[in-house]
Amino acid sequence: MITRPLFTIPDAPKGETVTITFEGQPMVVPDGISVAAALLAGGARDFRSSVVGQAPRAPYCMMGVCFECLVEIDGVPARQSCLMPVRNGMQIKRQIGAPELDDLNVGDHHE
Ligand code: FES
Structure with missing residues (x-):
């Protein structure tokens, strides 16, 4: 079952834009908005698959x-796209299941 987002942006606002890539497809989106808002505005509805059952989310x-x-x-898994502002050149991919702990750099705080 697909989770339907409650928020969508029907029309992109005017102004500066940046180019991001989602699943290899370039998207020109308004600057200053979140990654989630940008992807929703670009028509994305499947951001990740659930850990149990691999359902689209x-x-x-x-x-x-x-x-x-x-x-x-940009190669870092499990980023909350609603909290990340878009940046020109961002490479975004769907999150497939749970990331490996090594990919998150958890506990790697040695100087
Ligand atoms: S949409 Fe709920 S944490 Fe990002």
């Missing part, structure tokens, strides 16, 4: 609470 809260918006950004 999409943003729900748009405020950092539900974690349904996780994506891989």
Whole structure:
């Protein structure tokens, strides 16, 4: 069952734009908005697959609470796309299941 996002942007606002890539497809999106908003505005509805059952998931809260918006950004998995502002050249991929702990650099704080 696909989670339907509560928020969509029907028309991109005027102004500066940046180019991001989602699943290898370039998208020109408004500068200054979140990755989640940009992907939704570009028509994306499948941001990740759930850990159990691999069901497609999409943003729900748009405020950092539900974690349904996780994506891989520039090779770093499990980023909350609703909290990340777009940046020109960002490479974004769907988050497939749970990331490996090594990919998150968890506990790697040695100087
Ligand atoms: S949409 Fe809920 S945490 Fe990002």
